[in-house]
Amino acid sequence: MRLKKVWLNINGVDRIMVCNPEIDTLADVLRRIGLTGTKVGCHAGQCGACTVLLEGKPIRSCVKKIKNVPEYAKIVTIEGIGTPQHLHPLQQAWITYGGVQCGFCTPGFIVSAQGLLDINPAPTREEVRAWFQKHRNLCRCTGYKPLVDAVMAAAEVLRGEKTMDDITFQLGEDGKIYGTHYPKPTALSKVTGLCDFGDDIGMKMPAGTLHLAIVQPKVSHAKILKIDFSGAEAMPGVVKVITAKDVRGTNRATFPQEHPRASCDGKIKPIICDEKIFRYGDVVAVVAATTRDEARAAAEKVVVEWEELPAYMTALESLAQGAQQIHAETSNIFLMNRVVKGEDTRKIIPGAEYVVEGSFHSSREPHLVIEPDTMQAYWDEEGRMTVQCKSQTIHVHKNSIAEGIGLSPEKIRIIENPTGASFGHAMTPGAPALMAVCAMALDAPVTLTMSYSEHQAFSGKRAPSYTNARLACDKEGRIVALEYDMVLEHGAYPEDATKLVDKAVRFIGNPYHVPNINGIVKSALSNHSFGIMYRGFGSPQCYTSSEALMDMMAEKIGMDRFDFRYLNIARPGDLTVNSYPYREYPMQEMMDMMRPFYKEAVAQAKAESTASKKRGVGIVWGGYHVGGLRDKCEIELELNPDGSITHYNSWEAQGQGADIGTLAHTHEALRPLGISPDQIKLVQNDTAITPVTGPAAGSRSHYMAGNATILAAHQLIAAMRKPDGSYRTYDEMVAEGIPTRYKGISDTIDSTVLIDPDTGHGNASPEANYLLMLMEAEVDLETCKPRVLSVKAISDIGKVGNILAVEGQAYGGLSHSIGFALSEDYSDLKRHSTLQGAGIPNILDVPDKMEYIFHETPRARGPHGSSGCAEGYQSVGHMAVINAIYDAIGVRIYELPATPDKIKAALEAKERGEELKPEKYFLGADFYETLDYMENNLVKK
Structure with missing residues (x-):
């Protein structure tokens, strides 16, 4: 190895360092000397978390080789912008205006913004957005609007128009912080780059810590014949290659399936694959070495021999006639639930005045956090196996990995690292289980940071859905019946399928008065990425069908879409789809508030449409439940x-x-x-x-x-x-x-009722939240590319506890919803392995014009009158986009995401006088036959 001495001027000081000029990037060097405020997310120059100023210009330091950095070049990192005792206006503005959520992207954004203000002290909002787009600064949490707010405020201070006090939160005379814009207490450490996230902790572990690299064969379904790691063991620095044989417990990470109709027990996911590979991303071995580079180099030398098996990459394939069982323990449909309300829809729908139907698909949405999985494990001072990770449920994970790793729960300790977001993917016990297994096999502390492609393959995704549904109305336009047959594709492993089904049966038809329902929700296996929790859990899949049907029905009747919803929203005395009263009935008041905005938006969209760019408006109802049964x-x-x-x-x-x-x-x-x-x-x-x-x-x-x-x-x-x-x-x-x-x-023992597995009746959450969303979108007829222009939403979450936090969830949830509607997917295992490849929205993909209005109905059982908010804000926004596209150009996209090629094909079909829509999905059996089967095989006989 040939090394080079380099002098760089870092944050105003000349510093000497020794580097490998062919391998080291500028980010590597900065982080190695302790400046870990420079974060590395994608390691591909796509996310901007690693942004520093090089000679005054923002650059992505993770892809800037040190050999291409001139001697004595001037580098500015987040540590050189300001300190906790002397904040820069940008840092203070980020704190005050809600720019910090997880905070992983924050240093890169602030440094990038500094580069802008150095050359343009009075930018417009459009110029700020264009700057972040140009320099590829990505944020998954905030929806970008608070970041632009912060830059604009900081610029005013730097121009002398405001003081630091003007952009610093001040307590009111009453000293109250509940219901105010009081900033997050952890924001200070994040705007200064001093918060240590997982990889930062890994770099600062004590001597003797071993670095891990995972081995993921590039196959979706195979029988393992042999794993040859002799070549890996011979590589420099390698201590051991850990395989399933080194696992002391059952080698299964458990996620219990408690539903009485579940045909598997939730103990079929291997921590390290032993006999079979069930999906691309499964881990078959882990290499431990003295450095990260050594571990990763050795992992490339592990040779896995396999016998490839049929790979069913969608539920439609795994449920097709002749498909083999993916797991020996269970059929490919491993769980079913149903909703039965009112009279038999088979008698009502044929005689109804109006009927609409369709088949709808929601995609395998990746969480696309900027920080990939990164974690540590070691024996602590009291002899407990300790795992530091992103865990979103630390006490549950302690118990769910115990049997698999061979320790009692009392001998396990889980600590959550400062986390670069999760949105649900960190609910899986697979990651902490893997770390514990390796630390136990090595009897040494270990650290692991996955590459982004490894993380994408390893982590779960939102479960895709396939739904056949139809809606019936009487001659006045009142809903009389709803039928639906839904399959939630849970990929290779059940994970949280029971909870997902419990959620899904509660949202198709919410929050309308639907007197008669026949619905079935099934969970099915495939050989793709496993389903895991994701903000809005279960509801986006449901609203994909129900909010499309609402627009379709309004058009068939000849009613305005707003008026049709107004006629059919639930009012006091009406029951939920699960045959219980709604927790609150704010729907009519919320629609009364929205009506003038809707009329204005419809008129504006019509007036501003041109021959080449058509504008449309989408209106949707959404919301979510808060908490759960026996919570x-x-x-x-x-x-x-x-x-x-x-x-x-x-x-x-x-x-x-x-x-x-x-x-x-x-x-x-x-x-x-x-x-x-x-x-x-x-x-x-x-x-x-x-x-x-x-x-x-x-x-x-x-x-x-x-x-x-x-x-x-x-x-x-x-x-x-x-x-x-x-x-x-x-x-x-x-x-x-x-x-x-x-x-x-x-x-919640006294405030919840179990969802009946035979009827779907129940009220399994103590509270709910409600969202009414209005969206304006535009479609470029030349490129067929859609763009969201503005959003106005009214939500009811009870009393707002912290305005910055709630607005942050709203803006962030919207950005995810736009991605879900237009670009995000994880179906192509190669193309979708990166942030940009998987379709993450950039700042110009998300509108700057966003307004959320709070309709506050105090919750009698809620703390200080509050409910919960996060899930509702990502429940239905994607359908506001889809409905707006239809309003603009008259074509409906039934299968997400609504990419330009799909829109183009739909427009071409329209020109031919056709409608491009999927054939009715075959979901394992005839719908009515399944209804009869479930009726004849009741759980509560």
Whole structure:
């Protein structure tokens, strides 16, 4: 190896370093000398997380070879922009205007913005957006709007038009932070680049830590004949190659399937494949070496011999006549549920005045986080196998990997690293199980950072759906019946299929009054990526069919789409599709608020359409449920000697606001004590020291942790209160023998009802949220490329706990929805292995014109009147896009994503007087035969 000495001027100081000029990138060098504020996500120059200034110009340092950087070149990293004690206006603006969610992309954006303001101190919003597009700065969390807001505010300070105080949040006279724009407490560390994410921690592990590299054969279904790792073991630095034989437990990561109709137990996913490969991305071996480069080089030398088996890459293939079982333990359809409401639709629909029907497909949407999977494992000081990772459900993972790795849960500790977002993919136990297995086999600390293509293949995706559905109305336009047959393709492994089916039966037809329903939801296997939770879990697949049918029916009747929905929304006394009352009935008031905006948008779209660019408007209803059945949540509050309060919880922080949610709830609940926000300390997400708060999923955390916080606060305040109404100090509490730490426990036992597996009746969540969305889109008839122009939405999530956090979820959810509608997919295993290849929206793909209006119906059971919000904001936006496209050009896209080639084909068919739509899907059996089968094979006989 030939090395080179290099001098660089970094953040104003000349520094010397020794590099490998042929291999090292500028990002490698900067991170190696401790400047880990420069993040590396894609390692392909696609995401901009690694942006630094080179001679004043933004460059993507992960693809800039050090040999191409001139000697003494001036480099500016995030650490050179400002410090926690002396923030740059950009950093303060990022904090104040909600620019920080997960924070992984934040340093790259701030550095890029600095490059813009250095040459253009007074940019327009359009120029800011064009700059980030040009320099490939990607954000998956924020929807970009808050980032532009921050740049505009910082520019005003730099021009002397505002002061730093003007762009810094100020507490009101009442000192209240609940319901305000109070910034996230973790934002400071992220805008300064001082927050250590997973790979940063991996770089800073102690001597003796081994680096891992995974072996993923490029085949989707095969019998393993032999694994030859002799060549890998002979490579420099290699310590061991770990295979299934080294796993001490059952080698199965468990995700229990608790549904009575499930035909498998959830224990069929290998941690390391032993006999078969079930999907592209399965791990068959892991190489451990003294450096990352050595491990990765050796992994290339592992030779896997296999016998290829039939690979069913969609549920349509795995359910076709003659398809073989993918898993010996279960048929390819392994779970079914149904909804039966009112009278038999078979008697109603044939005589209905109006009937529309169609077949609809939603794609395998990848989460497309900017930070790939990265984690560490080691034995801790008390002999527990400790895994630090992205886990979105740390206490569940501790239990679900125990049997598979061969340890009792008490001997396992899970810690959530600062996380570069997840959106649900970190619900799988596969990653922490793999790390624990390797650390145990090596009896040494280990660290693993996957490449982006490895992460894409390894991680789960949103389960695709195939739905045949039809809707019937009477002559007045009132809905009389709904039928649907849906298959959720769960890929190679069941994972969370039970929960997904439970969600799916609750959204087709929501939030309308549908008196008569026959519906079936099935879970099916394929040899593609497994289904896993994703924000909006289960609802986007449902709204893909139901919100298309609503527009189709309105057109058939000759009614305005808004008026048709207004006529059919649920009103007090109407029942949900699951035959229970809605938790709230804000629908009519929300539509009354939206009506003038809708009329204005329709008129504007018509007026601004041209011969080459047609504009249209989409209107949709969505929303989600909050929490679940038998849900339970624990938090603890402790009074400290200095009078401060420590809040302990396991509200996993994925960037969605676990920090500000905890702080806001605690501060509001402890208002009688008069403490300030900085007197509240947060200790979160370590199974050894934080209680079981539950998964950060299902829009439950704000609701459940908030109620638990109130209960703990009541106990603490009561214990501190003296007979005269004043409050005891810590020393007085100790002197009187009064405990200083209290646990709050909230549950949903009395507020939820199990979804009946025979009828679909039930009310399995304590609360719900509601979303009415209006979207304007444009289609370029020359390129057939659609573009979203503006969004106005009205949501009801109860009282808003933190405006920045909620708006962040709304904007971010919208950007995902636009991607889901137009570009995102993970079907092509090669083309979709990168961020750009899989269709992540860039800043110019997301409108800058976004407005979310809050219709606040206080929740009687909700903490401080709040509900939960995240899932609802990504439930239905994709169908606002699809409906707007139809309104613009008169063609409906039935199968997502609505790419230009599909739009072009549909327009060409329209010119021929045809409609391009899929044939009715064969979903394993005839719909009515399946209904009869389920009726004759009731669970509760």
